[in-house]
Each structure stands twice: as structure tokens, then as C-alpha cells.
Amino acid sequence: MKTRVLLDDETITDLTASAVKEAYDRYCKAKSLEAVREMYHKLDHMRWLRFYIFYNWSYGPVRDDAARQHPMLCQYEELTSEQRQERDAAWELIGNISVELE
Secondary structure: OOHHHHHHHOOOOOOOOHHHHHHHOOOOOOOOHHHHHHHHHHHHHHHHHHHHOOOOOEEEOEEEEOOOEEEOOOOHOOOOHHHHHHHHHHHHHHHHHHHOOO
């Protein structure tokens, strides 16, 4: 999903090393612009929320897999700085994935 968003190409189905590297390069350029970085992070959090809600998870003060509760099932703006860092780390993984695909 991140590669599709960064490359503005919804037709991507295979993650090639070159496509992922280009996506990561675009992310690195964009992340210096706070508004763009925030937009990407909010978009990804909304995607993540939809996934968990689809599988009947709900908000809970602590993660409880048996009860399907998660403390980050809230709007991006309501996340703590630690939770935002956890969510944002997924964007940095794009760089690692491009290296692994080479």
C-alpha cells in the first residue's frame, strides 16, 4: 500500500527492488515536509484502523488479542507520541525492504 501511495500507482501488484527503492526515496524527500509526512502517516493509520475494525477489534486501554482490543484504535490525532513513533516506524521499513529485495 505504501509503495502504491508513494509512487501514485494503484496498479502495482509486485514489489520489485527498484519500485520499493524509488518509493523509499520519495518518502525520504517528502518526510522533510511536515505536512506531507503527516498526511502519509494519517493515511496509513486510517488503513490500519479499517483493517482492525473489519476484523471486529475495538478500543481497549491495553492490547488484548483474546478480547480483540487495542489502545491505538483511535484517531491519529489521539495517539500518544510513543504510539505515533510505533506507527511511523513502518514507513522506515520500506528502506529495509528495498535492500532485502535486491
